[in-house]
Amino acid sequence: MTFLQLIDQSPHKTLAVDGSRSGPFTGSITVPGDKSISHRALMLGAIAQGTTRIKGLLLGEDPRSTAACFSAMGAKVSALDGEWVTVEGTGGNLQEPDNVLDAGNSGTTLRLMLGLLAAQPGKFFAVTGDGSLRSRPMKRVIAPLSQMGAAIAGKADNTLAPLGIQGKQLNPSHYHSPIASAQVKSCLLLAGLSINGDTTVTEPSLSRDHSERMLKAFGANLSIDSATHSVTLHGPAQLQGQTVIVPSDISSAAFWLVAAAITPGSNLLIENVGINPTRTGVLDALAAMNADITLENQRDATGEPVADLRVRHSQLRGCTIDGELIPRLIDEVPILAVAALFAEGTTLITDAAELRVKESDRLAVTASELTKMGGQIVEHPEGLEITGMGAKAVLTGAKLDSFTDHRIAMSLAIAATRTHSLTQIERAEAAAVSYPSFFETLSAASH
Structure with a gap:
């Protein structure tokens, strides 16, 4: 098979990702509007x-x-x-x-x-x-x-x-x-x-x-x-x-920020991303994890600040994500959990009970699906405790389920690129809720 294949199993679609064919994330991309x-x-x-x-x-x-x-x-x-x-x-x-x-x-x-x-x-x-x-x-x-x-x-x-x-x-x-x-x-x-x-x-x-x-x-x-x-x-x-x-959506950019940060050899530019300070919690969290992200060409568009985001692979470290940071990154917790798997040390995410009443119970689903891939995650009532495995870690391909949650589907797809085997994500069509072209971009950006 190719690196990535979307299989029609009506009424749903299953995404098959061959992690052994995935490469670094390079070049430049534009993500959909916010x-x-x-x-x-x-x-x-x-x-x-x-x-x-x-x-x-x-x-x-x-x-x-x-x-x-x-x-x-x-x-x-x-x-x-x-x-x-x-x-x-x-x-x-x-x-x-x-x-x-x-x-x-x-x-x-x-x-x-x-x-x-x-x-x-x-x-x-x-x-x-x-x-x-x-x-x-x-x-x-x-x-x-x-x-x-x-x-x-x-x-x-x-x-x-x-x-x-x-x-x-x-x-x-x-x-x-x-x-x-x-x-x-x-x-x-x-x-x-x-x-x-x-x-x-x-x-x-x-x-x-x-x-x-x-x-x-x-x-x-x-x-x-x-x-x-x-x-x-x-x-x-x-x-x-x-x-x-409308600037590009930082919540959609977050998948690529993490993908490049955890994949050796990556150097990716994400263009025209909205960096409204009430939404940039994901940048603050990744900075605390030692991610290599720079903001280029900062400017203003219709009252909203925007920039191009350059992200390179780096050795991440665990951190605590809590308090007033949570509302500024509430949608990015699943993909941050993926990043935490490749950090040195433990990452603790708290004050995030709101995630239990999203499109899915995102705390429970993030923990269960990433655990199937070999992740060490403890689910708490208001968050997650993730034991990092380091930058050289390799996850295990597995049969997963998005629970028809677009952010879960895309987070699992990024995790699947860091395996040496096949991962299948059921109900992956959910990604179209916020990012209809996600799988095409994934196929093009990972060389």
């Missing part, structure tokens, strides 16, 4: 007045779900596969859809959309998702929305999709979130666009701030208190369509 920014550009464009033009939109399944939902509510979204995507906004007046809105696998679509729908007086909306999304907790956004006067009903005592939303005029509020969650914060700020008064969200630590940056760019009036991790939206606000340049 998923968080892509969602927000589509949503704000859909509720703004006028036209929004988006370049670099992620063409993954999750943003497609967002586009489909808002198209069903009156926004006119052009074909997503062009260089530029245009969104003709509704001016904040979303239409009552003819059918149930389907968010697919996208928690961001569902949670952020709830804030907008709950604040549409006199209109009814029904929303659902795939099997994974219907099992993910929605109370974290439904509870504060309900305190603002929202009327949302659903399964499991109104905490799980499918959900029914009866739009109402919501009230100003100040919500103290028990967790640092950009989805919770963004949901409430979006609801605040239609509220006469202030909507304030205070977090225990800083979560990613793409919503605040983009809301400001679209004309909303926000106040930010960094000392208390608080943001206030002064409503109501009428957004105006904008031009948005």
